[in-house]
Amino acid sequence: MIKILIADDEQIVVDSVKFVIDNNCDDVEVVDFAKSGREAIEKANMLKPDVVFMDIRMPGIDGIEAIKRIKESHNDIEFVIITAYDYFNYAKEAINLDVVDYLLKPLNKNKVIDTVKKVKRLVEKKREDMAKELEMKEKMTAILPYIENEMIYSLSSSNFKQEDIDFYGNIFNIKLDMGFAVVVLIDKDSTDSDIFMGNVKVHEKLMHLKEYIKSLRDCLATILLDRIIVYVPTVAYDDLYIIKNDSISFCEMILKEMRNIEIGVRIGIGRPYETAYFSKSYDEALFAIKTGSDAITHFDDIKLSETKELDLNYDTAELVENIISNSIDGALINVNSIFKKLQHNYEDSIEMIKSKVFSLLIEVMTKINTYCDVTSVLEENLIIDILKADEIDSLKGMFSKFVSNVITKLHKNREKYYTGLIAKAIDYINENYHKDIKLYDVAQMLSISYHYFSKMFKEETNCNFVDYITRVRIEKAKEFLQDETTSVKEVCFKVGYNDPNYFSRIFRKETGMTPTDYKNRVSKGGVAFES
Structure with missing residues (x-):
């Protein structure tokens, strides 16, 4: 519902505008009227209308001044000017005050209706925008703590x-x-x-x-x-x-x-x-x-001469690399090396070593979580056990177990992930076998490395990438060769080869016969065979 306040010292104008609105404009209500600029200001403050129809010339404070004062405290209220004077005399001030429209006396019914509809659309648009803005602010308020956490994890x-x-x-x-x-x-x-x-x-x-x-x-x-x-x-x-x-x-x-x-x-x-x-x-x-x-x-x-701070950045980077590479042996060697350095640097100060282990734990989880969510690996008892630990070997055992569990979780997640990727790669080949498909392009499309994709593809299909494409093309060629209206040369181009002679050699290597022999056998009702 759009609320309108009419400010005009002529009752006939007020009654006319109200009558037109009540009988022609849905979801619009005239909430009250005012007969002076001062009264308009007071009722605007009290009723908070969406729109004020304001006469320019009224007793006491005129309409322009009343608009200025109302806008000081209610900048969201829209205004329509009513005047018996030439609009252009007030155009400059009206533009400065950002009024929506103006109505010249004597009022025209259709003009009043059009103006009300115009201002109604404007108010409804503002409400929609405000609702969207509030919704966005609520969402941002809800997500900001997570963004804040992520930032500080990354910084640390x-x-x-x-x-x-x-x-x-x-x-x-x-x-x-x-x-x-x-x-x-x-x-x-x-x-x-x-x-x-x-x-x-x-x-x-x-x-x-x-x-x-x-x-x-x-x-x-x-x-x-x-x-x-x-x-x-x-x-x-x-x-x-x-x-x-x-x-x-x-x-x-x-x-x-x-x-x-x-x-x-x-x-x-x-x-x-x-x-x-x-x-x-x-x-x-x-x-x-x-x-x-x-x-x-x-x-x-702190008197730093008594204790030297230990830099483990290189060791941590190497540990993370071994975890990502699924190298348990390499990762455990890293852990052993890190704990030797901790023990040597802090001279068996278990509290200092625990502090470093906590920092290492956080850093490993932060970096590995970009590949796979391993938060579940961090058992709630691990924190307590680390805090209670009073022996370095015990700490090392806990951290080694944590690293092993992370590698296992990451590997399982990767197996599941890459199985899905190889399926996507096969679908892509089946749909695009007629194009010049390169292993590098498919790996890039799947957002994984060239070498890792090649390795995973062979493990999943028991066939290297080039041989697999060849098999798909030859199977498709067999289907096309069964059509008597399609020549061998046309089939060659349809399955992605540019040289008919090369196509014939590959076809013979895969099937034991040339494309022409295969086509003749099929057309005579013979059974094609593969060597």
């Missing part, structure tokens, strides 16, 4: 590109040129282990804390296993000393809130880096937690 695992930074910056309306990491790590000694078993109350508290953190300043945050990871944007030219002090004050407010909700935590703060290198700040924040003795520790406050 060095899996980030400049185009990603620009994309996320636009979505969250935050400058992502530079930032630092804050990691809020749940203290297992002061928190019941049920937190890692899906305790609803604890999860609700963590969700509350996440929203509280984001209310303190512009930042992005996500809950990951036993921690909350926070990305805090900064400005490149800000003083590092000021950034450090601000970050500590920020974390003091977080710590106070955590104590209020009775969850023990330790908080680490990394140094600011360009966003593409946020993973360095994240590693520093974790290192600060494990090395520092206070509830809040900034990386700069």
Whole structure:
């Protein structure tokens, strides 16, 4: 229903417009009328109509001024001007006020009807657009937390590109040129282990804390296993000393809130880096937690001479490559090498090694999930077992089992996936055998590598790609050769060959006879045979 307010000091005009609308316009209601500009303003504020039909000349405040004042608080109301004066005298002001149309007195019935229909379409279009916008906002509100999680996972695992930074910056309306990491790590000694078993109350508290953190300043945050990871944007030219002090004050407010909700935590703060290198700040924040003795520790406050940070980027990349390549032996060799380095670097400090294992676990899952969802492999008891572990060999065994399970899941998923792809490839060949089909083109069409497609095709069909196409073409050629009106040369071109002599050689190799012999045998009622 479209609501209309009529503002005119002539009752006959009001009655005429109302009569025309009531008798000719569906889903339109005249909700009231006003006889002065002031009354029009008051009733517009009270009734909030969709449209106001406004006379220009009325006692006191004129129509133009009334429109201006109403638009100050109700910019969504549409206006139609009613005037006994030449429209062009008011054209400039009317255009500035964005009025929909004008009606000249004496009023024309058809013009009134057309104007009402016009403004009705406009109001309905605005409502539709608003509904779509609200729906879009609701969808974005629902999906934003997942996008936020994905961004922070990618940042923390060095899996980030400049185009990603620009994309996320636009979505969250935050400058992502530079930032630092804050990691809020749940203290297992002061928190019941049920937190890692899906305790609803604890999860609700963590969700509350996440929203509280984001209310303190512009930042992005996500809950990951036993921690909350926070990305805090900064400005490149800000003083590092000021950034450090601000970050500590920020974390003091977080710590106070955590104590209020009775969850023990330790908080680490990394140094600011360009966003593409946020993973360095994240590693520093974790290192600060494990090395520092206070509830809040900034990386700069650690005596780094006592402990050297270990760079496992190359080892992790090699491990992921072996997992993707389905090489269990290679992956377990990587795991063994990583744990030797951890043990050597941290001198049997089980807490530091556990911290690194957690980071490694997250990074492996983040990178492998782009190929296959392996979240289900992460058993809920694994987190608790890692936290409870007090021996390095035990930790290594848990991580090795996790890696083996990931490889198994990935391999099963890949087998299922590639079986479907080979079926698609066969369908493509059957439909396009008459074209110049290349193995590379089919692999590209399926979005898999040339070499892997060749290997998988032979395993699935027990035949290499070229031989398979040849078989399909020869079978099709046999069908065409049974038509007496089709020549051997025509059949040659119909099945994808350009040289009749080459076609004849291939046909004889596959069937033991030339295409002409085959055609003659079939036409005489003989039985064609294959050697």
